[in-house]
Amino acid sequence: MPLPTAFHDIAARVNNWGRWGPDDELGTLNLITDEVVRAAAACVRTGLRIPLALPLRRQMVQTGAIPGRIDPLHVMVQVNQELFGPGTVACNDDAVTMGLQAGTHWDALAHVSRSGLLYNGRPAGTVTAHDGAAFAGIGTVRHLVSRGVLLDVARAHGTDRLEGGHAVTPEDLEAAEELAGTRVRAGDIVLVRTGQIRLCLDGDRQGYAHPSPGLSIRTPEWFHARDVAAVAGDTLTFEIFPPEIPGLWLPVHALHLVEMGMPQGQNWDLEKLSTACGETGRYAFLLSATPEPFTGGTGAPVAPVAVL
Amino acid sequence: MPLPTAFHDIAARVNNWGRWGPDDELGTLNLITDEVVRAAAACVRTGLRIPLALPLRRQMVQTGAIPGRIDPLHVMVQVNQELFGPGTVACNDDAVTMGLQAGTHWDALAHVSRSGLLYNGRPAGTVTAHDGAAFAGIGTVRHLVSRGVLLDVARAHGTDRLEGGHAVTPEDLEAAEELAGTRVRAGDIVLVRTGQIRLCLDGDRQGYAHPSPGLSIRTPEWFHARDVAAVAGDTLTFEIFPPEIPGLWLPVHALHLVEMGMPQGQNWDLEKLSTACGETGRYAFLLSATPEPFTGGTGAPVAPVAVL
Amino acid sequence: MPLPTAFHDIAARVNNWGRWGPDDELGTLNLITDEVVRAAAACVRTGLRIPLALPLRRQMVQTGAIPGRIDPLHVMVQVNQELFGPGTVACNDDAVTMGLQAGTHWDALAHVSRSGLLYNGRPAGTVTAHDGAAFAGIGTVRHLVSRGVLLDVARAHGTDRLEGGHAVTPEDLEAAEELAGTRVRAGDIVLVRTGQIRLCLDGDRQGYAHPSPGLSIRTPEWFHARDVAAVAGDTLTFEIFPPEIPGLWLPVHALHLVEMGMPQGQNWDLEKLSTACGETGRYAFLLSATPEPFTGGTGAPVAPVAVL
């Protein structure tokens, strides 16, 4: 099924192609200026650091439903190996095989295409089995540090976890923004909390996968209006799944990554951050979330840390 | 050959076992207090961000000499796959196999043992092929953000790159500290620049590997005296290689990781940082360098960013 | 729980340590003499070839219950890549990550140890994370071709598939031998059919895994009496699972691999072979089943073919 008019109408309104030049591969990350980063550093009050990554290990997030997206298979290649002879210092070394989108990760702009096109109108064919993403791969993002703002939609709704069928709307975001006590502005990284990851943390991977609350197709326009740099969430699918419009799969992915050129993050553990923000009443912080720089990667693991 | 007296004498002087309790797995990272982090954030002046990680790709660092420590094999598992039918949004997904210590990385405390013991006197046997490091693995380090100080030893010596046989001494560190114009203090992450990584960046992996300049066996006492939280460098071997004392292999690894409980980083690209610090005359910055949280990992890739 | 007397009594009766010299790593495979192979070739009547391997692909056998034993993750590293310029011959290349025991495979003698010992009394410590099996690994088996005999226990019981709780006894083997119309003799490879793999072929991986019919602890003595070279079966666990004697786990593994030095095979698809043997009334054939020669492997995939 080709993409419907409903999609194309929004796409036209949020499209950023050419905004940072025809060769730009960074999209909305261009909005993170030095000034934005200085202001982000000024958000640090207590020095408390809160990690937002899930542990990387077997049987963490993935159910096997997405082919090839395997949880980390961590293996030892040396165990207390006395490399230089008996009695010498002994070494441990390890290796891993994993899907780059298996755990807490960023999607690169090249993660999806629509109608044969990537961000900035580049052909989808620039992604190949041989080289991965030759355009707008995750390796082009060499640093990702900015102000982070937690939009705690679950808390704004007075719940620990939104229902599976809950589409997070612009109205939800604004209610959470009011709770946060700070206005989302250009260059911010917005973290949208639904509480869904509690299922994953409790070991219910199937329940975590779907049905899942998540962003409504109406939210990209809100992010676009605010000139957000990136958005991350605490679900597997990021957007509501199954989708709001039957047959229109992953529209938010396409609007963010292809039209706006805005990276998005999944499987972020926002539970401890929610607690800390709730206790202090402050929902803005320095967020350091640079993806691992895989050349040609269409996504990458990240170990984000909020500094409050 | 068992470890010589020279080693044990230093070991006795720098040993931190029990300092943070018998069950501690974090070692000198305990020195990074909230106060230290607040001060680190206050170092941010311009907002400029400088990435310190090498790209993750095939044929980057490793020569094959260290068995199992392979450069990333990045593969696509989906290329523009229209998962939900023709005309729908198309997805790209990838996977990787790599040595955890292959590129820019942190060594976990469990990376080496000596005389059958890890940090805090725990048995080396707590590292197994099945589970990796059950004690002091990299997964216990959930955040690593602090003040970073660049000790630019190469520049202090008036060169782009130290010779292969150059052992970096405490005197070298102090000369670089003077150049830096700031005193290294408790909780700092020290970045020691030799310039050796220029060989790697130029494609000479063999030359990069060895002979390599690096830390002298005399430096752990200096780091211990300053209560440094962690040290990272721009070489493959971290310490001088081949070693200063024939037959005494990897003594700095053992002193840092086992005796002091201090993480160390390798293959960090400090070239752009050196340029930026040289231009501004400021060598201290906010450093965000949280390792990927592999459960049981004895090391992990990291994408460090200095915020100046 | 240490191994009980019941185990040690049988172990003493079937033990082959030293039988082929103190340095032998091949065990009962020594029983496959040139003469045995000539006789095996003489079994070929029709020339019909029947493959006994399951396909190697994602989501085939493994449920994730055995840590690290992952189904093949097959990935393309080149897709129609014109390596030498536009218009030239284009190449496809692939790579795989998989557990060596994930699909149709042989266990090497080094696959299990008991009481700290491997076959021929060698220390279990000869298996290391660094080198794998330095003794009796699968790489020492450079060819495995002999007479194969199908003992179709399911058919002898008049069923397509034995119940999950069915322990295959020596009496079962003899009934199947009578059905086969040939006496099992020295150097034979015996294939024991339970029909359990039908569950796997039908997509029921959990049901296939357990409860599973399989060899009784009483069968190793029968194989020993006949001087069988190797035994393979159509289940995941090979022996009955859960075990016959509560708390005595994998006794047949230990008796075969450690005491007798006899390789064993799992996840063999014997369905088509059963049909062919039933139609012709002939249950003996040339069996070619050389494992992939992984140096230090404690098991390996195999693509066995019966030539009738």
Place this chain on the structure above:
Amino acid sequence: MPLPTAFHDIAARVNNWGRWGPDDELGTLNLITDEVVRAAAACVRTGLRIPLALPLRRQMVQTGAIPGRIDPLHVMVQVNQELFGPGTVACNDDAVTMGLQAGTHWDALAHVSRSGLLYNGRPAGTVTAHDGAAFAGIGTVRHLVSRGVLLDVARAHGTDRLEGGHAVTPEDLEAAEELAGTRVRAGDIVLVRTGQIRLCLDGDRQGYAHPSPGLSIRTPEWFHARDVAAVAGDTLTFEIFPPEIPGLWLPVHALHLVEMGMPQGQNWDLEKLSTACGETGRYAFLLSATPEPFTGGTGAPVAPVAVL
């Protein structure tokens, strides 16, 4: 550069498209009839078995020049793990990551395409990053047993190893056939020995890779005339490399795999077989060489065994 007339002329003469029907995926393997296999079994005289596979291990064949085609990275995921509690039977388990064409292997027909086409005129686009080869992948070859004939070109030339620049011609094949004392016939698997693999066995991987002796562009017509089922050799590149006609890369690959639909094998160790055939004066044998059945694989490891 598009393929030259010289290529297309030969292609027209050896093309087998449609010969076994429009949906055929097996090509010349169809020539291995039951009758051929019966005759192959009748070749067994002594029962001696000779393995033709290189060991599968790190640092065996690959130099890193072919991206993604990595030598096996064999890792232990369990080492003497007492899975069911202290004192119970202990298990060793392993996993591997490797290029399917890294060691001794078969190329599937889908390994190469030319002008956008695979064997039988199917579109090259049937190979995808997601599924691998949907047509003519290695998984369609469920058994590969036939008469093998060693054409010992090196010996026929009175040398242990042909020079790097030696193109093996039809005349070379006929001289070797005369030495073999048997006429190559329909359904045979021909093994062409150059001796080049001695370099690999001696540890000279670079020298082994190229310059390499190998099949001339003139040989496909010879194999076609004899209706050979498959051809394997003892070099990395199979055909002479660098190529005979400058700019015409891998023409033999394209003629065999695409036009004829004939599988080809590389990195086969024919040294011991050469010795045995030389001693007995018999160069024909039963050859069992079934590839590992990777679904969608464009090649696969194989552990071939000649039974003399």
